[in-house]
Amino acid sequence: MAIRSIFYVLDTNVLIHDPAAIWNFDEHHVVLPMTVLEELDSLKSGRGSVAADSRQAIREIDRILGKAAPLDVEKGVAIERIADGEKSGHLSVLMSDASQTPEILPPHLNDNKILNAVVGLSQKHPKRKVVLVTKDINMRLKARACGIDAQDYHTDQLLDDIGQLNKGYVHFPGSFWEHQVDVETEQTHQGETFHRIPRESLKQELFPNQFLHDDADFIGRVTQIGPDHYVIKHLDRNKLLNREAWGLVPRDLYQAMALDLVLDPDVHLVNLTGSAGSGKTILALAAAIEMTLSSKIYRRIIATRSTQGLDEDIGFLPGTEAEKMEPWLGAITDNLEALHWDDENSASSIDYVLSKVPLQFKSLNYIRGRSFQHSLILIDESQNLTPHQIKTIVTRAGTGSKVICLGNLAQIDTPYLTPVSSGLTYLTERFKQFAYGGNLQLQGVPRSALAAYAEEHL
Numbered sequence: 001m002a003i004r005s006i007f008y009v010l011d012t013n014v015l016i017h018d019p020a021a022i023w024n025f026d027e028h029h030v031v032l033p034m035t036v037l038e039e040l041d042s043l044k045s046g047r048g049s050v051a052a053d054s055r056q057a058i059r060e061i062d063r064i065l066g067k068a069a070p071l072d073v074e075k076g077v078a079i080e081r082i083a084d085g086e087k088s089g090h091l092s093v094l095m096s097d098a099s100q101t102p103e104i105l106p107p108h109l110n111d112n113k114i115l116n117a118v119v120g121l122s123q124k125h126p127k128r129k130v131v132l133v134t135k136d137i138n139m140r141l142k143a144r145a146c147g148i149d150a151q152d153y154h155t156d157q158l159l160d161d162i163g164q165l166n167k168g169y170v171h172f173p174g175s176f177w178e179h180q181v182d183v184e185t186e187q188t189h190q191g192e193t194f195h196r197i198p199r200e201s202l203k204q205e206l207f208p209n210q211f212l213h214d215d216a217d218f219i220g221r222v223t224q225i226g227p228d229h230y231v232i233k234h235l236d237r238n239k240l241l242n243r244e245a246w247g248l249v250p251r252d253l254y255q256a257m258a259l260d261l262v263l264d265p266d267v268h269l270v271n272l273t274g275s276a277g278s279g280k281t282i283l284a285l286a287a288a289i290e291m292t293l294s295s296k297i298y299r300r301i302i303a304t305r306s307t308q309g310l311d312e313d314i315g316f317l318p319g320t321e322a323e324k325m326e327p328w329l330g331a332i333t334d335n336l337e338a339l340h341w342d343d344e345n346s347a348s349s350i351d352y353v354l355s356k357v358p359l360q361f362k363s364l365n366y367i368r369g370r371s372f373q374h375s376l377i378l379i380d381e382s383q384n385l386t387p388h389q390i391k392t393i394v395t396r397a398g399t400g401s402k403v404i405c406l407g408n409l410a411q412i413d414t415p416y417l418t419p420v421s422s423g424l425t426y427l428t429e430r431f432k433q434f435a436y437g438g439n440l441q442l443q444g445v446p447r448s449a450l451a452a453y454a455e456e457h458l
Contacts, residue, residue, distance in 0.1 A: 005028045005089070005090075006029065006129045006130070006131055007029050007031050007121060007125065007128055008025050008029065008030050008031065008133050009031045009033065009114075009117075009130065009131065009133065010022070010030060010031070010032055010133050011133065011134035011136060011139060012036045012043075013134060013135040013136055013416050014133055015053070015057040016050055016053045016054060017053075017135055017153060017386050017416060018153065018386070018388050019053050019054075019059075019060055020056075020060055021153065022060055022061065022079070024155040025089055026089060027088050029076055029089065029091075030079070030089065031094050031121065032061065032094065033093075033094045033113070033114045033117045033118070034093060034094065034096045034117075035113045037061075037093065038110075040058055048365055049365065052365075052368060061091070064080075065091060065093070073092060073093050074092060074093060074095060076091065076092040077090060077091050077092065078090055079091055094117050094118075096113060096117060101116050101117055101119075101120045102119050102120055103116055104146050111136075111139055114132075114139075115139075115142060115146055118130060118132050119146060119147070119148065122147075122148065129149070130148070130149065131149045132148050132149070132150040132151070133151055133152070133153050134150060134151075134152070134153075135152060135416035136415075140152070153421075156388075156421065157420050157426075158426060158429040159420050159429060162409060162419040162420055165425060165429065165441075166210070166429070166432045167439075167440070168210060168211060168271075168439040168441055169210060169211035169212070169254075169257060169440065169441075170210065170211070170212050170213075172213070172214040172215075173214070174214065174216070175215070175216040175218070176212060176218045176220075177216075177218065179201065180197055180201050180202075182198050183195055183196065183197055183201075184196040192233065194231055194232065195231070195232045196229050196230075196232075197230050197231075197232060198228060198229055199229060199230065200228075206222050206230055207222065207225075208222055208224075208225060208433065208435045208436075209221060209437065209438030210222045210438070218234075219234075219235040219236075219240060219253075220233060220234055220235060221257075221260070237253075240253075241253065243256065243260070243263075245259055245262075245286040245287045245289075246286040246287075246289045247286070247340075248282065248283070250283070252443070254278075254440065254443045255279050255283060257440055258270075258283055261439075261440060262287040262288075262404055263290065263291065265402070267402070267436055268397070268401070268402050268403070268436040268437065269394065269402070269404075269427075269431055269434065269436065269438070270284075270402070270404045270437070270438055270440075271404075271405045271424065272284060272405070272406050272407075272442060273408065273409060273424065273428075273440075273441045274441055274442030274443065275408055275410060276408055276411065276445070277445040278442035278443065278444060278445055280406040280408075280442060281332065281335050281380060282338060284404045285332060285335045285339070285378070287404075288404070289301070289339075292357050292358070292376060293356055293357050298374055298375055298401070298402065299358065299373075299375060300357075300359070300360060300375050301358065301359045301360065301376050301378065302362050302372055302375050302377045303332050303359065303361050303362070303378045303380070304361070304363065304367065304378070304380070304393075305364075305379065305380035305381045332359075332361075332378070332380065336353065337350060340353075364389070367393055372396055372397060372398055372401055373398040373399050373400060374399065374400040375402075376401070376404070377393075377397060377401060377402070377403045377404070378404050378406065379393060379403065379404070379405045380406050381407060382406060382407040382424045383408060383409050383411065383422045383424045384422075385422070385424065386414075386417065386421075386422075386423050387423045387426035387427070388423075389423055390424065391423075407424045
């Protein structure tokens with residue numbers, strides 16, 4: 001074992017956040033306090049996402065430690081990487097020996113037991129660097145007060161600043177065409193216009209299905225990326241702004257660009273972000289109904305969401321799964337009412353849609369292991385998902401399916417997530433090079449003047 005390797009002590013919340021976290025510390029020594037194993041054991045029962053993540057974390061630990069001798073478990077078992085068979089780094093369990101563990105903090109709390117054990121590890125190995133890795137900010141503060149180096153889990157954080165996140169569009173001041181040279185333009189038989197633009201004439205990198213717009217009313221969308229060029233589809237501004245989906249017309253350019261993405265069957269994954277009231281849910285729902293009821297591109301709509309308390313509370317609500325999910329998916333039904341507010345008999349219109357469109361409300365707990373074919377999957381409040389959870393959901397999309405993720409990174413309700421560590425941010429960044437994916441950050445609050453003022457001033 002290399003002398004320079006670091007002891008990384010993992011807190012329970014790290015393994016819940018990413019059950020495969022123990023594999024992500026390269027040549028270093030990963031340490032699991034016995035208290036962490038006990039907490040995983042107490043959390044593993046049930047059908048909630050936390051229980052599922054706990055069980056997976058336990059399985060990952062067992063893959064390494066399952067056949068090791070007890071002395072090796074305490075000393076450290078080599079982590080064998082499956083990809084290349086290389087043994088790199090070690091995993092060990094830090095025993096809680098009351099006679100040898102210093103009581104820097106009162107041991108009545110599990111967090112304190114972990115901190116005391118880490119202090120004991122530092123004293124036992126004074127020449128080795130010991131780092132506590134935890135998603136809990138308060139735990140990190142307590143650790144530093146005890147003289148322990150503490151860090152957040154950064155492996156799945158692809159950005160340091162949320163301002164660097166791809167917005168899905170690029171605005172060019174003035175005229176976009178003033179700075180372009182050697183542009184090749186082609187018009188197809190369907191009347192669509194495409195521009196082939198050299199990469200060197202643009203000062204920044206573009207991504208598939210990203211929009212370009214300027215102050216001279218040009219709007220385009222990246223449809224192809226070559227080694228030395230971009231192909232931009234020219235979009236008519238008036239047609240874009242007047243495009244309709246189930247009676248809904250976009251209120252601004254950003255909603256129009258978002259609608260263009262969600263209505264395109266060749267874009268299989270769309271992430272819509274924006275502040276409360278920016279129109280994410282109503283745009284997605286209108287497009288979903290349009291593509292299932294009118295054009296019949298998809299057979300059904302599956303709506304789900306992440307919300308604090310859902311894992312625990314759904315089991316106590318009466319009724320079927322759909323009936324249990326209905327209170328949590330009020331945003332979907334509220335927007336369905338808004339789409340038919342001006343109808344002569346809005347209640348009849350809503351009943352007609354619900355009778356004709358296979359709209360299914362699903363709990364995240366019941367999505368694991370499923371495969372949805374020819375479905376349009378709406379994931380509301382996806383900013384509250386971890387990268388591991390959002391991977392679990394997106395991989396449920398089968399043949400002919402489309403996933404639309406909706407979220408507001410300024411309203412995260414999960415205790416251990418931040419805008420840069422949210423699964424929605426992770427998904428947006430990971431899929432920015434995906435030829436069949438796109439994202440758009442909506443601007444403004446068209447919901448109402450009151451909502452706009454509240455978003456800005458409260």
